[in-house]
Amino acid sequence: LGLKGSEKLAQVRKIKQVSPVKSGLLIVTSYLMQGIVGIVVTIIAALVFVEVAPFAGILLPMGYGQGPGQANNIGMLYETSAGFVGGRSFGLTISTMGFIAAAVGGVIYLNMLVRQGKIKPIDRTDANKPVITSLVEGSDEIPVVESVDKMSIQLAIVGLVYLLTWLFMIGFTALLSVIDSNPLGFVQKSIIPLIWGFNFIVATFMTILVKQIVKLVKKMKLMKRTYTNDFMLNRIAGVAFDFMIIASITAIDIEMISSLGMIVTLLVIGLVGMLSSYFYIRHVTTRVYKDYPDQAFLAFYGNLTGTVSTGISILREMDPNFESPASNDLVIGSTTAIAFGFPVLLITGFIYNEGWYWLYGSLAAMIIIFFGFYYFLMKQPHIKKPGVENTK
Numbered sequence: 001l002g003l004k005g006s007e008k009l010a011q012v013r014k015i016k017q018v019s020p021v022k023s024g025l026l027i028v029t030s031y032l033m034q035g036i037v038g039i040v041v042t043i044i045a046a047l048v049f050v051e052v053a054p055f056a057g058i059l060l061p062m063g064y065g066q067g068p069g070q071a072n073n074i075g076m077l078y079e080t081s082a083g084f085v086g087g088r089s090f091g092l093t094i095s096t097m098g099f100i101a102a103a104v105g106g107v108i109y110l111n112m113l114v115r116q117g118k119i120k121p122i123d124r125t126d127a128n129k130p131v132i133t134s135l136v137e138g139s140d141e142i143p144v145v146e147s148v149d150k151m152s153i154q155l156a157i158v159g160l161v162y163l164l165t166w167l168f169m170i171g172f173t174a175l176l177s178v179i180d181s182n183p184l185g186f187v188q189k190s191i192i193p194l195i196w197g198f199n200f201i202v203a204t205f206m207t208i209l210v211k212q213i214v215k216l217v218k219k220m221k222l223m224k225r226t227y228t229n230d231f232m233l234n235r236i237a238g239v240a241f242d243f244m245i246i247a248s249i250t251a252i253d254i255e256m257i258s259s260l261g262m263i264v265t266l267l268v269i270g271l272v273g274m275l276s277s278y279f280y281i282r283h284v285t286t287r288v289y290k291d292y293p294d295q296a297f298l299a300f301y302g303n304l305t306g307t308v309s310t311g312i313s314i315l316r317e318m319d320p321n322f323e324s325p326a327s328n329d330l331v332i333g334s335t336t337a338i339a340f341g342f343p344v345l346l347i348t349g350f351i352y353n354e355g356w357y358w359l360y361g362s363l364a365a366m367i368i369i370f371f372g373f374y375y376f377l378m379k380q381p382h383i384k385k386p387g388v389e390n391t392k
Helices: 020-048 056-066 068-081 087-115 124-128 150-179 186-197 199-219 230-250 260-288 293-305 308-316 326-340 342-350 356-378
Strands: none
Touching: 020 056, 020 260, 020 293, 020 326, 020 342, 020 356, 056 068, 056 087, 056 260, 056 293, 056 342, 068 087, 068 186, 068 199, 068 230, 087 230, 087 260, 087 293, 087 308, 150 186, 150 199, 150 230, 186 199, 199 326, 230 308, 260 293, 260 356, 293 308, 293 326, 308 326, 326 342, 342 356
């Protein structure tokens, strides 16, 4: 998705778009809210069930907000480094429940909009229309069929970005290992596993770097044609998301989460996570996205319980042609959320350390950061009233 042309996403719309900073803050505060709720649930559950780790609730924003990839990575980190038996399956189960929450909450909200007359039935006859040729072969792009197939080039570019990401992470973690060679040290135990757990952040920045290099090469007239195609990149992203979802579900080890404590905790954390996400996102979108609150809710709720593609899919039921800025808010907001979400990423790296102060200190830090970010999210810009000027 990061390789897509940003200039096409930034098309001028009739509705004024909310600041990307606000969208980023909405995403991060939702992560924090989910993390706080999840930790509270698992702290209580750990008092009753010995198999439940009190810090396991931090996997709620990993599974709901980040998706199965991060739920798997961080769950595995807790399973191998913190002794949380079944941590990987616990995280993947939460992410699966997140997709169910996205579908249930999204359908409920869409039905409410239908009853209010805000959604009209879509003419499905458009589905039989042929694909517009310009989508797959723009005027300045390489041909679809040449010596090398255009789809093969898209796959090669995506593969190149992942290769560069992997090489960078190998080199960076090797450097950190030289700095701190103690296997039980903070760097080896917390920082390096965290870097690999959030590899998508490195991949995102690597994608931005590749895009900037391509723009520079085109500006220098060394490249005359465009090699990436948004339509094909969307298809690759769709297949990758679908494969990831199916793979994450099949990777769940039922035996690891079959105990009564695990089942009860997962059911409670899934239900509480869905309800808290639904009402919090609804609360924010009605106040911040005043010109298009329904579209913003559908996009962000789908994303913050599933993935970006889930949010886009739900949004299309109300806004099939993306006439509102909601889809753009989701894409750009996800990028700005990386910077704001850095404290949350750090917390996942040491919340599981021995000592009650790590757990409760992390929870307190998340609460403080949440209210700080929430203040700036809900703060309305000062608008100077017309006609009120200095009369001196």
